[in-house]
Amino acid sequence: MTEKEQTKQAWYIGAKRDEVGKAAILVGDPARIERIAAHMTDVHFVPEQRGLKTVTGTRGGQRITVSAFGMGAPIATIVLHELHALGIRNFLRIGTAMAVPPAKLGDFVLADGALRTDGTSNSYAPLGFPAIADFDLNLVVREKLKSSGKTWHAGIFGTYDGFYTEMFALSGERRSIIGKLKDDIQRLGLIGTDMETSALLTAARILGVRASTLCIATVDANTQEKIGDDLMATLEPDMFELALDSMAAMAAGEQ
Ligand SMILES: O=P(O)(O)O[C@H]1O[C@H](CO)[C@@H](O)[C@H]1O
Numbered sequence: 001m002t003e004k005e006q007t008k009q010a011w012y013i014g015a016k017r018d019e020v021g022k023a024a025i026l027v028g029d030p031a032r033i034e035r036i037a038a039h040m041t042d043v044h045f046v047p048e049q050r051g052l053k054t055v056t057g058t059r060g061g062q063r064i065t066v067s068a069f070g071m072g073a074p075i076a077t078i079v080l081h082e083l084h085a086l087g088i089r090n091f092l093r094i095g096t097a098m099a100v101p102p103a104k105l106g107d108f109v110l111a112d113g114a115l116r117t118d119g120t121s122n123s124y125a126p127l128g129f130p131a132i133a134d135f136d137l138n139l140v141v142r143e144k145l146k147s148s149g150k151t152w153h154a155g156i157f158g159t160y161d162g163f164y165t166e167m168f169a170l171s172g173e174r175r176s177i178i179g180k181l182k183d184d185i186q187r188l189g190l191i192g193t194d195m196e197t198s199a200l201l202t203a204a205r206i207l208g209v210r211a212s213t214l215c216i217a218t219v220d221a222n223t224q225e226k227i228g229d230d231l232m233a234t235l236e237p238d239m240f241e242l243a244l245d246s247m248a249a250m251a252a253g254e255q
């Protein structure tokens with residue numbers, strides 16, 4: 001029996017088959033679930049388990065599921081894997097990423113692929129296997145970005161497991177630790193960094209489903225400057241709209 005035939009209710013997110021839609025958006029922060037739900041109709045909240053929140057609603061005539069994984073690749077892939085086992089074939093992670101020029105704070109960054117600097121993706125495929133976003137999904141997202149008039153960049157992300165050991169120095173002494181991140185960025189021309197994308201893209205390819213990541217650049221990788229909550233609050237609804245419209249288009253194509 002395949003995973004999909006076997007799974008009627010997901011172990012950790014708790015969703016049953018009839019509680020999920022045809023495409024999924026993965027967010028980190030569970031507080032985004034209520035806020036994105038306001039951009040859909042006929043909304044159904046799946047009972048929360050272990051702090052994992054999921055909502056399904058209608059957008060553009062399609063049922064779309066949004067699940068919050070919290071932070072980091074291990075739990076993000078569990079959520080993707082469970083939604084895949086419930087029958088979902090299209091995934092878009094949305095959220096925040098560290099910015100690298102030419103991306104400026106507040107710009108959108110779209111992953112065409114990702115450097116596999118995470119550990120979780122190794123459990124899906126050996127390191128030589130590339131973490132590549134789905135081409136058709138990214139075409140749809142690109143079209144939505146172009147018509148939005150927003151400033152956006154597409155390219156390769158870097159995904160790291162150690163937030164305070166590899167990505168963000170809390171004190172001056174620790175700055176040397178994140179030297180590798182800056183080196184990777186410069187040497188490899190990364191456009192953004194996060195903690196989930198390479199694992200999600202690898203897992204999705206191995207599971208035979210489509211995935212990508214669209215983020216708002218919220219932290220400058222060189223200066224560690226962050227965008228304020230007020231600016232993020234004005235950008236987040238645009239990210240929700242772009243993501244929901246993209247996934248409604250993908251879900252429509254699955255019919
Ligand atoms: O996209 P959001 O949920 O904002 O998450 C980002 O912020 C968290 C910490 O950096 C990581 O999970 C990262 O990917």
Ligand SMILES: O=c1cc[nH]c(=O)[nH]1
Nearest residue numbers: 096097098194195219
């Ligand atoms: O600094 C940051 C900001 C967002 N996401 C990350 O992974 N790191």
